[in-house]
Amino acid sequence: MHDINLRNCLLCGEETVLFFPENDVLLKCTGCGVVFDESSNLGEGYYENERVTNVDEKKIKPRKRNAKQRVKLIRNVLKKESSLVDIGCGEGLFLQEAKNYVNAVYGIEPTKSYVAYAKGKMNLEILQGTLENIEYPDDSFDIVTMFHILEHLSLPSQALTKIYSWLKKNGHIVIEVPNIESPTAQCKGLNWELICTEHRFYFSPSSLRYLLEKNHFKIVSMRFRDFDQYRTGIGTNLRKLGITFGNIKNKKQIKTAEKQTHPHSAQKPNSSVLRSIRRTIQLPLKVFLGWLVLKFNRGDYLFVIARKT
Ligand SMILES: [Zn+2]
Incomplete structure (x- = not known):
């Protein structure tokens, strides 16, 4: 060795x-x-340039629902007179939703196509850049949000120091990151989808708490969620709840193999009655399983609200 x-x-x-x-x-x-x-070493300008060339319109709908769910989770810190900045705001969907509840919203986003979308289509005030190269005066905001940003930064502690100075007294920071101790992460190990070259740090409830407290933030709430959690696939959520039906991957492989050898036999026509029954129960079932995943803290993301002390 x-x-x-x-x-x-x-x-x-x-x-x-x-x-x-x-x-x-x-x-x-x-x-x-x-x-x-x-x-990890992605090089300067990685997020600015051609990482995303065009905003994918098909992804807007689920992202909008996701943004609504995030706003719902922080409703009690959003006040009419508040100002909010979202770091790494993407297409601006969260800001668009949050705008309904606060006085002013701003965004910071490095990727050019997202900035163009957020400014053009959403009519939002966005600065193109990163947390590292943008400056605001002290006490500028009541709320700073960063969803899936902290794990990408090479200096997360310095980032929190900067955010601390931007926040007014008793202002709030809202962070969402992948949870390296989530049930899925533990079960999949190195094959977990959220382990990737763009992620420099992997936080757990205790390490994120450590980092926040080190930077003088007091945790207000910590919960677990998923992306667009009420529309997640039924199989995925059942697995998150610890319910599995044999080796799903193998079953899939068998099906594909069957299709290849008997291209017609695998396409048994479903009766339209069965199809409509399935369609009718699918959505309520997805919503219910999403709710269960949330209730039993089985989600992959850590969602934290903390207050500047
Ligand atoms: Zn350490």
């Missing part, structure tokens, strides 16, 4: 261990518990 040079934690300086024995770039801190990708 080759020697692995384990660097110290990028957040607290404590020693680290390999997070997965078979992978030598993901390290876990023995102190604060954060996991980080020590090889």
